[in-house]
Amino acid sequence: MLEKNSHIPIYIQIEEIIKQRIYLEEYRIGETIPSERELSAQFNVSRMTVRQSITNLVNSGLLYRExxxxxxxxxxxxEQPLKGLTSFTEDMRARGMEPSSKVLRFEKIIPPVDIARDLMIEPGEEVFFVVRIRNADSQPMAIERTYIPVKIYPxxxxxxxMGSLYALIEAKFHQKIGNAVQQxxxxxxxxxxxxxxQINQTAPVLIIKRTSYLSDGKPFELVRSTYRADRYKFISEIKR
Structure with a gap:
């Protein structure tokens, strides 16, 4: 339990106890934890101290409030390592999760000038504009807005x-994917x-803009993805 004479602040000790209870599955995923009132009585501390602990755990993504x-x-x-070029579908399946998509828009449009420039097409050339919600085990993870030159895949x-664009390109169109540039x-x-x-309007998100290229250097896709920050984190290994 709590060590009141410790140099470690009480609210941090409470955080660690809650983390341990989650790890031991005393508090299970998707279930509520005890209320602030119950925890303050349990630890014999003020509700303000408990609230600080819970807020920190919410901000770290371990808990969420409704x-x-x-x-x-x-x-x-x-966790998404920032190495290797994989599609959302490939990534989710590698984790043992079932990916799915809901297409909100699929149409031909004239893209903005900056999109045309990134795709190396002439101003006024058409692209397919695709908006998809990407799900993992039926839970929304991201929304993608994708631009694909019509002249490449008419x-x-x-x-x-509905599935992996990368797999489609390699299997159906027999083209080799080379690399991508991400922001x-x-x-x-x-x-x-x-x-x-399905998140609060003030929730943080991760926005990734990716331009993907075929092995000959020709861009075939530009996608702007908005990921739930409470469900996704990206990991980069940096060597000296």
Whole structure:
């Protein structure tokens, strides 16, 4: 239990106890933990101290709050190493999870000038614009907005992009994928995306812009993905 004379602050000790209870499955994923009132009585501390501990665990993604219902144990974040080029579908299957997609939009459009430039197409050339919600075990993980040059894949249809675009390109079109360039930034979710991702309108998200290239250096896809920050984290190994 708590060591009141320790140099470690009480709220941090409480955090560690809650973490241990989650690890030992005393508090199970998807279930509520005791209320602030119950925990403050259990630890014989103020509710303010307990609230600080819980807030830190919420911010770290270990717990999440639902207004009027309580505080729940969150699913562990999925770790995405920043090495190797894989699709969302391939990544989820490698984790033993079942990927799925819901297509919200599939249409031909004239892209903005910056998108056309990144895809190395002439201004005014058409692209397929695809908006998909990407799920893992039926839970929304990300929303993708993808631009694909029509001239490269003129026969592409909505049914084909329900799964992995990378697998489609390699298996159906017999093209070799080379590399991709990614940019990543943190942001607050938009009102529209918060509904699709089933998160609070003030929730943080990770936004990744990826331009993918065939082995001959020709860009075939530009995708802007918005990931739930409470369910995803990216890991990079850096060597000197």
């Amino acid at each position: 207004k009027g219902r309580g505080t729940y144990v969150a699913n562990p974040k999925l 026969e592409l249809d909505e049914k084909q992009i 990543m930034e943190a942001a607050i979710v938009s009102k529209e995306d918060s509904k699709f991702l």
